[in-house]
Amino acid sequence: MLKNPTFSIWLVSIYLLVHLALLSTGLTVPIMLISLILSPFLVIWMVFTILKYGKYKSRKLSYNEPDIL
16 A cells, blocks of 8 residues: 555645645644644655656657657
């Protein structure tokens, strides 16, 4: 589960949306401070999981083929 890129994307996205919702309601400062400190670590974990365990599902480019049209 922790090695699943889709799970990490959903978890971090929901976490950041909840963080923004709580920030807009103006809850207590310690809760906001803890969530603010945790967010970079979660994003780094998400990026690491995608880069290490993610699968590229499209065709590969040939040697001289440009990557944009």
